[in-house]
Every structure is written in C-alpha cells, then in structure tokens.
Amino acid sequence: MSADKVEKKYLPEFVYGAIDGTVTTFAVVAGAMGASLSSAVVLILGFANLFADGFSMAVSNYLSTKSHRELHVAQKSKCEDEDKDPKKTALATFSAFVLVGFIPLISFVLAFLFSWIEENQFKISIGLTALTFFLIGAAKGEVVGKHKLHSALETFFIGSAAAIIAFLVGYLLRAVA
Structure with a gap:
C-alpha cells in the first residue's frame, strides 16, 4: 500500500477532528466572551477544552474503529474500514483536534505578548475561526467528493450556529460569573 493511500485513509478522521476542534474551542471562547470573562479565563477554559475534548474524541474514535473492526471479524465480513488501525485513527483525530482547534485561541495567546x-482579540478569533471553518469545510468537501464551496459554507454556518448559541448562553448567564 502506498504512503499516499495510507495518508488518505486517515484523512476523514483528520477532517472530523479539525472541524470539531475548531467548533468546540470557539464555542468555549464565544461563551466565555459572552459572559464577559477575562482573557485568562478564556485561555484556561479554551486549553482545558482543547486537550480534554481532543482526548475524548480520540479515545472514542479508537473504541469505535476497534468495535467496527471486531464486529466485522465476528460476522466474518470484510469492510473498507477493517484495515484502519484504531490507534492511527485516534492519533489523526486528536492531532487535528488540537492543532486546528488551537486557532480560535491564537489571538488570546498573542494578547499576552x-x-x-x-x-480586538475576540474579533481576531472570530475572523481566524471563520476562515478555518471555510478551509476545513472545503477540505471536507474534497474528502467526500462534494462541492467545496457548498461544504465550506455548510461548515461555516454550522460552526457559527454553535458559536452564537455558546455566546448567547454565556451572555444570558454572565451575572453568575
């Protein structure tokens, strides 16, 4: 099997992790900003989410891939995902989640320097995150063979909806902070 085919085999996990990492991390940022929390709190919550949720997704992906493989072995049938290494699917998911999910936090880290x-750190985070949604959505479209612009817009709107919900919840609960 060629190296190119091996890399492409795990591309869906990378795209999935990247999208979820960006959406959830920015949702944490938006919720914290909606609640008017300090930049330090945004970073603490953001990094806690980044690594804990990234690990959770990786472990879930590992167990899912392993279960899928075991089911097909038990049923003595061959499936396309059977040759995927559960550890590599977990690593692809975690890596993408953390690397791409860090993007919404960049402006908050830079603000300390x-x-x-x-x-303008929240505005910068919004811009970087919006761009990331578009790029990851386009990559997702490429992976699944769909129109890139449609996929980019879909990812942008879904990610934006999550961010707006998080911001509104933070805003509505700001008195508790």
Whole structure:
C-alpha cells in the first residue's frame, strides 16, 4: 500500500477532528466572551477544552474503529474500514483536534505578548475561526467528493450556529460569573 493511500485513509478522521476542534474551542471562547470573562479565563477554559475534548474524541474514535473492526471479524465480513488501525485513527483525530482547534485561541495567546491585540482579540478569533471553518469545510468537501464551496459554507454556518448559541448562553448567564 502506498504512503499516499495510507495518508488518505486517515484523512476523514483528520477532517472530523479539525472541524470539531475548531467548533468546540470557539464555542468555549464565544461563551466565555459572552459572559464577559477575562482573557485568562478564556485561555484556561479554551486549553482545558482543547486537550480534554481532543482526548475524548480520540479515545472514542479508537473504541469505535476497534468495535467496527471486531464486529466485522465476528460476522466474518470484510469492510473498507477493517484495515484502519484504531490507534492511527485516534492519533489523526486528536492531532487535528488540537492543532486546528488551537486557532480560535491564537489571538488570546498573542494578547499576552502584544497588548495592542487585547482590545480586538475576540474579533481576531472570530475572523481566524471563520476562515478555518471555510478551509476545513472545503477540505471536507474534497474528502467526500462534494462541492467545496457548498461544504465550506455548510461548515461555516454550522460552526457559527454553535458559536452564537455558546455566546448567547454565556451572555444570558454572565451575572453568575
């Protein structure tokens, strides 16, 4: 099996992890900003989400792939995913989740280094996240053989909906913070 085919075999896990990492991390950022929490709290919650949720997704992907493989072995049938290594699917998911999911936090990290970013850190995060939604959506379209722009817009709108919900929940609960 060629290296190109091996890489492509795990591309769906990478795309899935990247989309979920970006959506959930930005949802945490948006919720915290809606609640008017400090940048330090945004970073704490953001990084806690990034690694805990990334690990959870990786472990879930590992168990799902392993169960899928075991089911097909028990049924003595061959499926396309049977030759996927559960550890590699977990690694692809976790790597994408953490690497791409970090993007919504970049402006908050940079604000600690450059004070002039602080007043626009949420706007920068929104812009970077929107761009990421579009790029990952286009990549998803490529992987599944769908129209890239349609897939990019779909991912953007779904991600935006999650962010708006999180922001509104944070805003409505800001008095508790």
